[in-house]
Amino acid sequence: MSRPVSAISQMLERNQALFVGKRLLVCGALEDDYPRQLAELANSLTVFTTDYCYYRNQHTVLGEAIQFGHQMGGAPRFDALLLLMPKAKAEAQYLLAMMTPLLESGADLFLAGENRGGINGADKLLAPYGEKPVKRDSARRCSLYHGVLDKPVAPFELDDWFSRYECQAGDTALTVMALPGVFSADGLDLGTQMLLASLPPMAGKLLDFGCGAGVIGSVLARRNPDLAISMVDINALALESSRRTLAVNGLTGRVHASDVYSDIDERFQHIVSNPPFHAGLKTFYAATETFLAKAPDYLTRDGALTIVANAFLRYQPILEAHFRQTGVIAGDAKFKVYLSKA
Numbered sequence: 091m092s093r094p095v096s097a098i099s100q101m102l103e104r105n106q107a108l109f110v111g112k113r114l115l116v117c118g119a120l121e122d123d124y125p126r127q128l129a130e131l132a133n134s135l136t137v138f139t140t141d142y143c144y145y146r147n148q149h150t151v152l153g154e155a156i157q158f159g160h161q162m163g164g165a166p167r168f169d170a171l172l173l174l175m176p177k178a179k180a181e182a183q184y185l186l187a188m189m190t191p192l193l194e195s196g197a198d199l200f201l202a203g204e205n206r207g208g209i210n211g212a213d214k215l216l217a218p219y220g221e222k223p224v225k226r227d228s229a230r231r232c233s234l235y236h237g238v239l240d241k242p243v244a245p246f247e248l249d250d251w252f253s254r255y256e257c258q259a260g261d262t263a264l265t266v267m268a269l270p271g272v273f274s275a276d277g278l279d280l281g282t283q284m285l286l287a288s289l290p291p292m293a294g295k296l297l298d299f300g301c302g303a304g305v306i307g308s309v310l311a312r313r314n315p316d317l318a319i320s321m322v323d324i325n326a327l328a329l330e331s332s333r334r335t336l337a338v339n340g341l342t343g344r345v346h347a348s349d350v351y352s353d354i355d356e357r358f359q360h361i362v363s364n365p366p367f368h369a370g371l372k373t374f375y376a377a378t379e380t381f382l383a384k385a386p387d388y389l390t391r392d393g394a395l396t397i398v399a400n401a402f403l404r405y406q407p408i409l410e411a412h413f414r415q416t417g418v419i420a421g422d423a424k425f426k427v428y429l430s431k432a
Contacts, residue, residue, distance in 0.1 A: 097230035098174060098202050099124035105227055105234060106131055108200065113167065115192060117185055118174030119203070120144050126151060128172075138162045138189070140326040142347040143377075158347070160269065160330040161248055166194045171239075175203025181271030181327070182208070182215055184251050190219055190243045199223070199237040209233045219243065252334060259286040259309045266303050267334035269327040273302035273366065281425045282306060282364050285398035288420040288427045292317050294359030297388070299381060300366050301345070304332030310362065311341045319343035322354065350380050354388060361385055361395045382408045389432040398427045 099122050106127075114132040116125050120139055125148070129135040137156040139145050145158035171189050176182055190199075199216055201223070203209030212235035216223050223237035252267050257278040268275035274282065282305060292314045298307030301321035311319045321332045321343055332345045348354050365378040382405060385395045395413070399405050401424055409416040413430035420427040 095122035096124070098204065098232045101227055101229045101232045101234060102172075102202060103127070104229065108198070108226070108236065109170065109172070112170035112198070114170045114172060115168040115189060116172045116174070117162075117189060118172075118182070119176045120148075120174055123148070123151075125156075129155065132170075136168070142324040142326070143349045146349055146352065158326060160326040161188060161246070162192065163246075164192060166192055168193050168197060170198040170200065172200040172202065175201060175207055175209050176271060177207065178271035179208050179211065179215070184270045184327075186215060186219065187244075187251070188246045190239060191246050193239050193243075195239060197239045199239055200226075201235045201237075203232065205231050205233055209235070212237075252331075254338075257305065259283060259305075262286075262309050262312050264305065264308055264312065265335070265338045266305055266308075267338055268303040268331045272325065272328045272331045273300075273364075274305050275303060275331070278305060279364075281398045281400070284420055284422075284425050285362070285364055285396065285427055286310075288398075288429075289362065289396060292360055294318070294390075295320065295356070296360040296362060297322065297354070297358045298332075298343075299361060299363040301332045302328050302364075304328075304335035304343075304345070306362055306364065307332065307343055308335050308339055308341055311336070311343055312339065320354075320358070321345045322348040324349055350377055351384055351388060357388055357390045357393065359390050359393050361389060361393070363395075363397045365397055365399065378405075379408055383412050385430075386412055386432045391432065393432045395430045395432075396427065398425055400424065401426050 109128055109131050112132045113134045115136050117138040125137050135155055139158055148156050201212045212223055216237040220237045220240045223235040226236045227234040251269055253275055255266055257264050257266055286309055295318045298321040301323045307319045307321045323329050329345055336343050409430045416430040418426050419429045
């Protein structure tokens with residue numbers, strides 16, 4: 091049996107007696123193989139994840155016990171919930187609202203997370219569902235809280251959780267729909283504005299990588315009606331947000347999950363992205379570096395990659411090593427827009 095890797099899982103391992111014999115539902119910011127150990131302790135285990143990378147890594151072992159998506163439904167059948175705190179408080183609220191209708195009255199509510207990641211707000215997060223939780227443990231700069239579901243729970247309504255705003259990218263107006271925690275959920279960021287301002291008219295097929303709320307792909311679909319748009323992300327909440335953003339604007343595109351290029355089997359004239367470099371509370375470069383290095387394999391012979399990135403990120407050497415030509419086509423003290431030709 092593999093040992094827990096994350097500090098949170100190491101803390102949970104000290105409290106395994108809490109999960110013995112439970113019909114346990116686990117969700118949130120999952121980082122390692124620890125749920126496999128819980129499967130041996132609990133009466134039954136279901137893991138729900140919005141992270142396609144985690145789903146792919148664990149599915150071969152957990153099989154039908156792990157589910158990927160933006161929403162999980164069904165009748166109440168669990169008597170314990172373990173939520174690993176996500177980075178965004180609003181996402182934690184979303185997950186609790188979605189999961190608690192699946193719990194029986196009196197079910198255990200466990201919240202675990204890093205102290206600097208919002209776990210100390212567990213009292214407020216659990217207030218709609220029960221009395222004040224008890225702090226069961228605090229170790230390795232992490233904490234575990236334990237509450238009980240003893241208040242009535244309203245049915246989960248997905249539409250209630252979408253934020254909606256109007257954005258303007260140059261001459262292009264767009265309505266954006268976004269679920270909690272999704273990039274661009276609160277407005278159009280400066281980097282994406284710079285990227286969109288740098289792009290000429292386009293034709294052929296385009297891949298919006300790390301699509302978030304779907305702003306890039308939707309703006310380009312509106313500007314270029316004949317452009318075939320594909321959008322990918324590892325986050326199920328982002329994928330559903332992109333679908334809604336396309337739909338509310340009367341646009342069409344293919345939206346699906348992919349762990350970098352895992353589920354992509356075609357070539358594009360254009361790949362456009364504001365690539366992520368944060369994973370949870372940690373800076374994470376590996377996936378983006380793989381995305382950049384392998385991009386020529388997914389471009390046509392005359393294809394091009396256009397990205398925007400924080401100016402301090404050293405992406406240019408990677409691009410120059412794998413593309414025939416790379417240049418900076420826009421930039422300021424904070425951001426750079428790179429154009430690389432295959």
